[in-house]
Amino acid sequence: MLRQFDPTFALLAATCCLPLACFAPARLIAAEKKAATTAAEPYFHTQPLFEAGRDGYRCYRIPAIAVAPKGAVLAAAAGRFNGHGDWSNTDLMLRRSTDGGQTWDEQQVLVNDGVNTVDNPCFIVDAKNGEVHLMYQVAYQRAYLKTSRDDGATWSAPHEITAAFDEFRTRDGYEWQVIAMGPGHGITLKNGRLVVPVWLATDKRHRPSISTTVYSDDQGETWHAGDVIVATTDETPNPSETELVELSDGRVLANVRNESKRHRRLFATSADGATGWTKPEFQESLYEPICMGGNATLADDAGKTTALLYSYPNSGPGSGPTGKEGSRERRNLTVRLSDDDGKHWQTSRVVDVGPSGYSDMAVASDGTVYLLYEAESLEPKGPFIPAKLELVRFNRAWLEQQEPQSADAGK
Numbered sequence: 380m381l382r383q384f385d386p387t388f389a390l391l392a393a394t395c396c397l398p399l400a401c402f403a404p405a406r407l408i409a410a411e412k413k414a415a416t417t418a419a420e421p422y423f424h425t426q427p428l429f430e431a432g433r434d435g436y437r438c439y440r441i442p443a444i445a446v447a448p449k450g451a452v453l454a455a456a457a458g459r460f461n462g463h464g465d466w467s468n469t470d471l472m473l474r475r476s477t478d479g480g481q482t483w484d485e486q487q488v489l490v491n492d493g494v495n496t497v498d499n500p501c502f503i504v505d506a507k508n509g510e511v512h513l514m515y516q517v518a519y520q521r522a523y524l525k526t527s528r529d530d531g532a533t534w535s536a537p538h539e540i541t542a543a544f545d546e547f548r549t550r551d552g553y554e555w556q557v558i559a560m561g562p563g564h565g566i567t568l569k570n571g572r573l574v575v576p577v578w579l580a581t582d583k584r585h586r587p588s589i590s591t592t593v594y595s596d597d598q599g600e601t602w603h604a605g606d607v608i609v610a611t612t613d614e615t616p617n618p619s620e621t622e623l624v625e626l627s628d629g630r631v632l633a634n635v636r637n638e639s640k641r642h643r644r645l646f647a648t649s650a651d652g653a654t655g656w657t658k659p660e661f662q663e664s665l666y667e668p669i670c671m672g673g674n675a676t677l678a679d680d681a682g683k684t685t686a687l688l689y690s691y692p693n694s695g696p697g698s699g700p701t702g703k704e705g706s707r708e709r710r711n712l713t714v715r716l717s718d719d720d721g722k723h724w725q726t727s728r729v730v731d732v733g734p735s736g737y738s739d740m741a742v743a744s745d746g747t748v749y750l751l752y753e754a755e756s757l758e759p760k761g762p763f764i765p766a767k768l769e770l771v772r773f774n775r776a777w778l779e780q781q782e783p784q785s786a787d788a789g790k
Contacts, residue, residue, distance in 0.1 A: 419776060431757055431764075431765065440463065442563075443739050444563075445502035446504065447504060450744070451530035452479065454473070455489070458488070468495070471500055473486065474487075480747075489525070490515060490517075499514075503564065503567060503575060510528055512524050513527075519558055521541045538599075557580040559579075568629075571596070572651070574652035576592055577590075578618070585619065587616070589608075591604070594652060605649075608621065608635060609637065614639065618635045619636050621634065623652065624675070624676050628720075631651070633656070634672065642668070644662045668708060671738075687716070689724070690712065690714045690752065694706050709735060712729070714778060737752065748774065748775075
């Protein structure tokens, strides 16, 4: 005999058949998602984001990328109109993705200051307060901050913070003629401090120079000068573009570009990202082609750093098509990984064997790494002028499928 349909019974039966995960706390679901990502198959995807010639710009340089507090991916660049040099007519460009980097809004001019250079985009993500800041310089003389509270959809009016750089004059007697930040990104410490790497020079040729930081303890309202990390000496000539990461014990590591004939990166650490920097030390395993490099961290559920990432043109000895000691070629873009706060760099994977320059990285909550870098060249036989800024998305599983390394790769 057929049973008459009872909607109450049907609802109860359907509910009983639901998987327990439907009733799991949000944090359990997030943990399961992260575990699934950790165990995921390797993936690697690449696409151009800014292409030379588009919208009348001669080229695009100086990549910066960030994952905003609610997950939007933001990419900034310098659109250079009438040349490729640092002092050319340059606008600050922005693109935004709300689907994990698969599709992107059309590029927009975020800052235009007439014929002046607007450059050195530097993101600072403050997830706790739901804000993302973008610091930049105008004509290498003025520093500004724009803030977004809706994941980069809209931005505040520019807030001038040049006074923080003036402290280097009044406090240290350092009569700078050039100021710049990053580029790439700054960091937010667990205590809420915002820290941005900056460099200053006493000549418009950008040399001689110092590497240092500026910081804010009031969510970007006011900024102050930190201690000098590295100054120009015979041993450490012209330190400049620096990247910061927070180590597993909370210290801040500065990874400093320099022009030493040793052609190696410089590392120094500070307890608070602003004062008491340790004596800089050369890193024998990280070649320095005299170029900005990208840094990022992988972290556990509590936000503690578990690994460091570093991207750079690894064109030095034993690497790349040339492999000459002292080579300043920008090619063979490589990502390195360290599981011990930068003491060793056990993992290495080449992203692009061709011409490649500046790069920046950001990591999403699901472990996806976003790498934005200068790729190809408009003049293959001339100076490196990027034909595009390329975006790469990959995970740790892809990175760890590395080719067999040479004997000195993990020094």
